[in-house]
Amino acid sequence: MLSVIKQKFFSWVDNRAPRQTMTLLQQRNIYILPTRYGWLMLMILVLILIASTNYQNNMGFMAGFVLLAVGLLSVFYTFRNLKGLEVRCLKAAPVFATENASINVQLTNNTQSQRLAIGVGLSKKSVGYVDVMSQSKSAAIIYLPTSKRGLVDIPRIACSTIFPFGIFEAWSWVRTPYQVLVYPKPIPCPEPLTASNSGIDEGQTREKGSEDFHSLRDYQAGDPIKQVMWKAYARERGLYSKEFEDYVGEHQTLSWDSVAHYEKELAISYLTDAVLTAENSQQVYGLELPQQTVAKGQGPEHLHTCLKALALM
Amino acid sequence: MNVKELPISRQGIVPLLIAIEAMVLLPLWFYIPSWISALTVALLLGKYVMYRKGITPLRWVLLIVVLLCVGGVFLQFKTLNGRDAGIGLIALMYTFKLLEARSYRDASLILFISFFIVVTAFFYSEAIWMGLYLLVAVLSILLGLVALNSPQGVQGLGSVGKISGVTLLQAIPIMVLLFFFFPRSSTPLWSMPTDTQAGSGIDDTMSPGSIGALHTFDDIAFRVDFEGEVPPRSEMYWRGLVLSEFDGFTWFKEEHSPIRQELELPMTSTYQYRVQMEPNNRNWIFGLEDLAEAPDGAYLFSDFTWNRRRQTTKRFIYSAQAYDIDFSQRQLTDLQSERYLQLPSNSNSDTREWAQEQRSNHQSDEAFTRWILSYIHQNQYSYTLTPAVIEVDTIDGFWFDTQEGFCEHYAGAFVYIMRSAGIPARVVTGYQGAEYNPYGDYYIVRQSDAHAWTEVWLEGVGWRRIDPTAAIHPSRVEEGLRSDASSRDGWLEEFGSDVGFDTPNGLFQNLALRWDAIQNFWSETVMGYSQDMQFNWLRKLGIERHQYRYLGYGLLATILLAGLVFGYFVLRGAQKLEPVTKHYLRLLKKLQKHEIPCDRTMGPRDVLQLTRHTSQKVYSRAAPALKTYIAMRYQEQAVDSELLKRFKQQVAKV
Known part of the structure; x- marks a missing residue:
């Protein structure tokens, strides 16, 4: 029952907070309610008024009404603390599943009043606080726990404040169009991957290989013509062949087939781990997935391409 | 960092709470039994020492001391139920609570309970000094709340503390109106035990000759x-x-x-x-x-x-x-x-x-x-x-x-x-x-x-x-x-x-009379404000019947009026934009009028491009303003009054 109401409520909230890169906090998207201490204060206020009526104590009435007036004013002060702030979520860097994605939220205050103790978090109950001085920006980082690989929508972000008196809490839910890319969780494979290595593609090997000059040796029949050191031959120093490092077994194509017999998610994790290992030991690697093939390569961008392919598989 | 989860050991919150409790209890010390007063002072000092030395009291020791104190109060008053016993007990519990306070929750509880403690002091005295006490006490409690709720704690009090003073000043007119309209009752809601203090003045017997000196x-x-x-x-x-x-x-x-x-x-x-x-x-x-x-x-x-x-x-x-x-x-x-x-x-x-x-x-x-x-x-x-x-x-x-x-x-x-x-x-x-x-x-x-x-x-x-x-x-x-x-x-x-008796008319006498006139106003008109007085002024307005209802209307009107007036002033402060943004927003509005589908979420460069592609005519007029804005915002161009003025003019031309 309660969860149904909660669901209805949040779908209503989401309708009012469209996903946009910048959200301006204003009347229509700021909510305000007393905190638990606000309710406590109300109780104390009622107690004071009853006691003052009974003892016909006008001093007590004064105290009660000062309290009431402070409560009334704190509605405006708390509300004002949020109003007019611009909230932007920056694009979040990809993370591996079960790691926390850090979402950078930027608060911009274009007004001339300072905004203190603005809480930013995934829910009102777990927020981190930042101050936003007048005409300045502050950033808050939210850590979003991830569990599954893939593209994850950034959930609604709560911006809340109980400043200055803690009697009322004003808050707003902000939604951003950005998503977090979550890579699969890397798990080392218990048995070595039967890598479909061994320069299947001759041309590619050579092309790659020719970049890594290693040493010279005497020409032997059958050496590729490209590897002959023609400059030395021209100077009549003899026929030499340029020798290249032996890549066989060190440049590999990681194939889905090698892990296909495992459960799908586990298989993906194993491949992820293999990709990371390859990258870390500065190998050249490619990836062969049922729907997609990533050509051999190396470097952070190549790694990202591979991991993204795995994440979205 | 989460304020709600922070212990109050940060940034001098504890000394502030001690000072607030001392401030709030000050008048009570003169009225409650002296051993209770002394004990509360000792507890406050004890808390300060513990705070400095970083000691936390053992819960079970505290519990025993609290029970002993309850016993002491019972022995003193022979009851725990009466007004005096209740106030003594509350004062003790209030200081004990501070002694074991360690969380935001404890501190909040203490600060809000403080409001009630302030009111208990008024059972003993309604003198004009108590009005001053009310103001100072409420101000210090508000200051405590602000410090507790701001991440910088007490350090930022100079700039942040202003807000509690301003709030109190704004609260006073609302309080006066509520005080004026709130319906009073002529009879108590329940009977109260009468005090047994001896009254001074005229007695109901007279024994001349037995008295050696009349004071x-x-x-x-x-x-x-x-x-x-x-x-x-x-x-x-x-x-x-x-x-x-x-x-x-x-x-x-x-x-x-x-x-x-x-x-x-x-x-x-x-x-x-x-x-x-x-x-x-x-x-x-x-x-x-x-x-x-x-x-x-x-x-x-x-x-x-x-x-x-x-x-x-x-x-x-x-x-x-x-x-x-x-x-x-x-x-x-x-x-x-x-x-x-x-x-x-x-x-x-x-x-x-x-x-x-x-x-x-x-x-x-x-x-x-x-x-x-x-x-x-x-x-x-x-x-x-x-x-x-x-x-x-x-x-x-x-x-x-x-x-x-x-x-x-x-x-x-x-x-x-x-x-x-x-x-x-x-x-x-x-x-x-x-x-x-x-x-x-x-x-x-x-x-x-x-x-x-x-x-x-x-x-x-x-x-x-x-x-x-x-x-x-x-x-x-x-x-x-x-x-x-x-x-x-x-x-x-x-x-x-x-x-030839002198009629005293010295300066001191005059001052004393002036002071008494103020006290008289306080006690007769302010503290003596009663149902009779309420009905009297209503009658003067011509309202003879349904007087309670009209007082209710007054109350409601006060709250609405206060909401409107302060809502306007307080929120206007939040909308006051810094000039560059203000002019830029005006520029965007003008562009929208020229049917360029731009809005605030777009960057100024995008707006510039959009304008060029939509209407060459508008672009020629809006481009200088947009370019100035980009220069000011993204190219670290120093914004001086000269530039601001030019920007304003450029916006005006669009």
Whole structure:
């Protein structure tokens, strides 16, 4: 029952907070309610008024009404603390599943009043606080726990404040169009991957290989013509062949087939781990997935391409 | 970082809380039992030491100490239920809570409970100082709340603390309006236990001769506002009690009953006045002679005194009229004659015989009465507040031997002599005279104005007031009493010109009167604001019926008005944009008017491009402004007033 109401409520909230890169906090998207201490204060206020009526104590009435007036004013002060702030979520860097994605939220205050103790978090109950001085920006980082690989929508972000008196809490839910890319969780494979290595593609090997000059040796029949050191031959120093490092077994194509017999998610994790290992030991690697093939390569961008392919598989 | 989860050990919150508790408890320390006061002070100091040394108290030790304290309070008051016991207990728990406070929750609880503690102090005093205390206490509690709720804690108080001061200033007008409209009740919601403190002032017995020194207190008994004519001070006899039973030593109040039917006496109204009486913890109230119709909440008794059903434990305000009552057509009943002639037969026989002898030398009761007064005037009778103590036959001793005393001696002896001579008489006690306060246009009657005089029944005249003390020759009034007494006591004023008493009008006296005028306003108009006063001003507005409803309307209107006014001012502050943004937003609005689908979420470069692709004409006009904006925002161009002005002009041209 309660969860149904909660669901209805949040779908209503989401309708009012469209996903946009910048959200301006204003009347229509700021909510305000007393905190638990606000309710406590109300109780104390009622107690004071009853006691003052009974003892016909006008001093007590004064105290009660000062309290009431402070409560009334704190509605405006708390509300004002949020109003007019611009909230932007920056694009979040990809993370591996079960790691926390850090979402950078930027608060911009274009007004001339300072905004203190603005809480930013995934829910009102777990927020981190930042101050936003007048005409300045502050950033808050939210850590979003991830569990599954893939593209994850950034959930609604709560911006809340109980400043200055803690009697009322004003808050707003902000939604951003950005998503977090979550890579699969890397798990080392218990048995070595039967890598479909061994320069299947001759041309590619050579092309790659020719970049890594290693040493010279005497020409032997059958050496590729490209590897002959023609400059030395021209100077009549003899026929030499340029020798290249032996890549066989060190440049590999990681194939889905090698892990296909495992459960799908586990298989993906194993491949992820293999990709990371390859990258870390500065190998050249490619990836062969049922729907997609990533050509051999190396470097952070190549790694990202591979991991993204795995994440979205 | 999460404020709610932060321990309060950060940024000097704990010392601030200690200071706030001390501030809040300050007035209570004067009223609650001294061991409780001392313990709360010790706990606060203890908390400070623990805070500095980083010690946290053991829970079970704390629990034992708390239980011991509850036991102590119970032993002190024999109950935990009464008001005083409750307040003592609350004060202790309040400080214990701070001792073990470690979380945001604890600190919040302490601060909000503080508001209630402030109110408990008002049960003891509603003096004008307490108004100041209220302001300072609320300010410090608000400051504590702000510090607790801001991440910088106490460090930022300088700039942040301003908000609590401003809030309090804004709260005051709202408070005043709510105070004005909130419906008051004329009766308590539940009965409260009465206090058992002894009241100062007039007692219901009088034993002249037993008192060696009369201490006069300058405490205020009541204040009086006259409407219209004011009687001369020598005529201001504030009647309180009639003492008619005498056992040879002490005068007692008679058994009397309220007059339920209309007084069938010819009388004329003389003065109208309003009394604001300080609590005296007694049933009787005072009125200007002659008393008739009792004010609301009081009864007229057969001896022409007023009584309330309840004791006056709080300031009591009432309006009344003085009358001239014509008793000439009345006779004393046999029962009354017997009562007002009653004397114990076994004491003071010298005086009785002397009185009977002297009476036979005079024609009438009236002549005899006048002769006694002149006897006092001409013989060595003197006025002193420190008379000799008389062991037995107090009246004989006073009349023939010591011949010194104050009003009680004279009134007692005079009534005794009258009764001995067969003239019905009784002692009346109350206050005589008043001090005029020109700054508030009212009169102050103090405890030191307490007085005793007599009433004598003269055939064909009725009760006649006679003040034998006034017959003392002024030269025999104790030195030092003169100047003091002359300012207030009308009975001496008559002689004032003879002996050249000074009328004090020094600076100090003026200041004191001004101060009293302020206090009077405070206690009468502010603290005395009641249901009667509410209904009175409503009646003046022409609202006779549904008065509660109109008070409710007033309350509602106050809250709405406060919401509108402060909502406007407070929120306007939040909307005040810095100038560059303000002009840029205006520019965007203008572009939208030219049907360029831009909005605030787009970057200025995108807007520039969009404009170029949409309308060349608009672009040529808007481009300079947009480019200036980009320069100011993204190219670190320093924004000075010159540039700002140019930007403004460029926007205006679009």
